[in-house]
Amino acid sequence: VIVNGIIAREQVGADAPAFVRNRVAMQAGYLREIDESFPGMVRARLPLLETEVRGLETVGRLGRLLDA
Structure with a gap:
């Protein structure tokens, strides 16, 4: 499951x-769900x-984020 566009709470x-x-x-509730x-x-x-x-x-940046 890929969830993108997350605003980092911190x-x-x-x-x-x-x-x-x-x-x-709002996104915290969705992530919990x-x-x-x-x-x-x-x-x-x-x-x-x-x-x-x-x-x-x-796209490469996203790939590196997925690999992290």
Whole structure:
């Protein structure tokens, strides 16, 4: 199961806009649901990148993140 576009909770401070804090809280619930719904399966979590995934360089970056 691949989950992408995750906003890292540790990168969001108390001074972050309410929209971002709400998204992080919402995604936490979804991630918990994924963990509970797919026990024993490999789950890859990819962060929300600062750019679109376009070109070999960015695809390579995602590959390295998956391999980490």
